[in-house]
Amino acid sequence: xxxxxxxxxxxxxxxxxxxxxxxxxxxxxxxxxxxTFAPPPESVxxxxxxxxxxxxxxxxxxxANGNRVLLHLSQAGRLDVESPPKRTxxxxxxxxxxxxxxxxxLVREFGTERKAGWWVVAPGDDGPMASLGPEALSDEFATLVxxxxxxxxxxxxxxxxxxxxxxxxxxxxxxxxxxxLSPYASLKSMSPEERERLIAAVHDVLADGLERERKRxxxxxxxxxxxxxxxxxxxxxxxxxxxxxxxxxxxESHEVVYCPRCQTGGKVLADRRLSRLVK
Ligand SMILES: [Zn+2]
Numbered sequence: 001x002x003x004x005x006x007x008x009x010x011x012x013x014x015x016x017x018x019x020x021x022x023x024x025x026x027x028x029x030x031x032x033x034x035x036t037f038a039p040p041p042e043s044v045x046x047x048x049x050x051x052x053x054x055x056x057x058x059x060x061x062x063x064a065n066g067n068r069v070l071l072h073l074s075q076a077g078r079l080d081v082e083s084p085p086k087r088t089x090x091x092x093x094x095x096x097x098x099x100x101x102x103x104x105x106l107v108r109e110f111g112t113e114r115k116a117g118w119w120v121v122a123p124g125d126d127g128p129m130a131s132l133g134p135e136a137l138s139d140e141f142a143t144l145v146x147x148x149x150x151x152x153x154x155x156x157x158x159x160x161x162x163x164x165x166x167x168x169x170x171x172x173x174x175x176x177x178x179x180x181l182s183p184y185a186s187l188k189s190m191s192p193e194e195r196e197r198l199i200a201a202v203h204d205v206l207a208d209g210l211e212r213e214r215k216r217x218x219x220x221x222x223x224x225x226x227x228x229x230x231x232x233x234x235x236x237x238x239x240x241x242x243x244x245x246x247x248x249x250x251x252e253s254h255e256v257v258y259c260p261r262c263q264t265g266g267k268v269l270a271d272r273r274l275s276r277l278v279k
Contacts, residue, residue, distance in 0.1 A: 001057070001075045002225060004136055004166030005209030008054050010079065010220045014061075014105065015052035017081055021099040022048045023063070029093035030109075036119045036127065043067050043120065049099070056132045056165030066123035069097075071107065077116030079219040080106040094118070110223050132165040136206055142199045148187045154198070155183035155256055167202070169254045173232035175205045177241075182264045183249070183256045205230075231257050247271075 002010070023044055028034060034041065048064040061069040073079065077094065085096070085104030094107040094116050109116050121127040134140035141164050150157055157163050158172040167175070176183050179201035181194060190198070212228055230240060235248035239259040249256045249271050260266050 001168045001170070002073050002077075002220060003057060003168040003171050003209070004054075004206055005171070005213045006220060006225060007057050007059060007073075007166070008210055009213035009216060011052045011054040011059050012214070013081070013216075013218070014059065014079075017083075018049055018099045018101065018103050018105065019052055020048065020050070021101045021103070022046060023097060024100050025098045027096040027098075029089055029095055030114065032114065033094045033107075033117050034120075035117045036121065039067055039120050039122050041069075041120050044069060055129050056135070056161055057168070058129055060129075068121050068123075070119040070121060070127055070129065072117050072128070073107070073220070074109075074113075074115035074117070076110040076113060078108055078110065078221050078223075080108070080221050081219040082106055105219070131162055133161065133163045134165065136164050136166045136202055141202075145187065145195050145199050145202075146192070150187045152186060153184050154181060154186060154190075157187065158202075166206075169256075170229050170232040171205055171209060173257045174230045175201045177231045177239075177257075177259060177263060178205050180262050182267075182269075183258050184264075184269060231259065233257065 023046070025045055026041055044063045044065070044067050049061055050064050051062045053060045053062065057072060059071040061071070063069070082104040084102045085098050086106070090108055092109040094109060095118060096104050096106045098104045107116060107118070119127045134144070155172050155176060158167045158175065159169060175198070179197040181198060187195070231246055235246050235255070235257045237246055238244065239246050239262060242259060242261045244259060244261045246257050246259050247268055249269050258264065258269070260268050
C-alpha cells in the first residue's frame, strides 16, 4: 500500500502538474468509488485547484471555493498523469479528472478489491480524515510515544491510522528493524531510551522513503511500489545489519518481517500460520 512517503511525493508532483489550474470535468469510471453525495463533484468543476497536499495516506485537492477532493488509494490504487488526457477506460478505472492545462489524472486499481475511493467535502469538513491520529513526523506523535502506556503490539499501533497517520505494513517493518525493537513490544513495556529509538527510526525511515519517492516521475503507476524496503517483504533474506536470515509472522492479510538477532534477542516469534499447519 502506498504510505506517507509515496503519498507525500505524489501530492507534490500533482501540485506541480495541475496546481493552479481549473478542473474542467471528471469521468466517473468505477461504481461506488465516490464516497460522498454532497457537495457534488460538479461543485468543483470549473473551479481552480489552488493546492495539492496530503494528510495521512490521503491526497488533498484544495479548490478556490473552499471545497476539497480527497483521494485514498488503499492497497492497490494507482494514479496516472495523462498529458494529453486519454479517453480510454482501463481495467480497474476509478475516475479521471481533467484540467484546463490538458493534463488529466486517472485513478485506477490493480486486482479485484475495489477499495480506492474519493470524497468531495465542504469547508470545515474533514470527511474520513476526521478520525486520523497525528502525522507520523509530528511533535504530537513523538509526545505520544514518550508518554503513552498503550499495551498493543507496537507493529499494530504504528499501522493504526487513528493513532498515527501515514504508516502502513511496509514502513512499520522497516521502522522497527531500524529501531531494533520487537514488533511484539508495546509502548507500555518500553524504556525511555527505546521510545527515543522508535521516534528516531520513524523520522529516519520516513525521511529516507520520502527522499527516494521524490525521485519518481509522473503519477504513481507501477504495480509494485515496495522493492526498496530494507526488510519488509524480505523474509529469508540476510539481515542487512547482522547477516542472519530475516523471519516473518504471517497473518491473513499481511506478514510482519523482523530480524531475531537485531530485534528480539534471538527469539523467533510464533508464526500462527506455521503452527496451524503443524497441528
Ligand atoms: Zn539483524
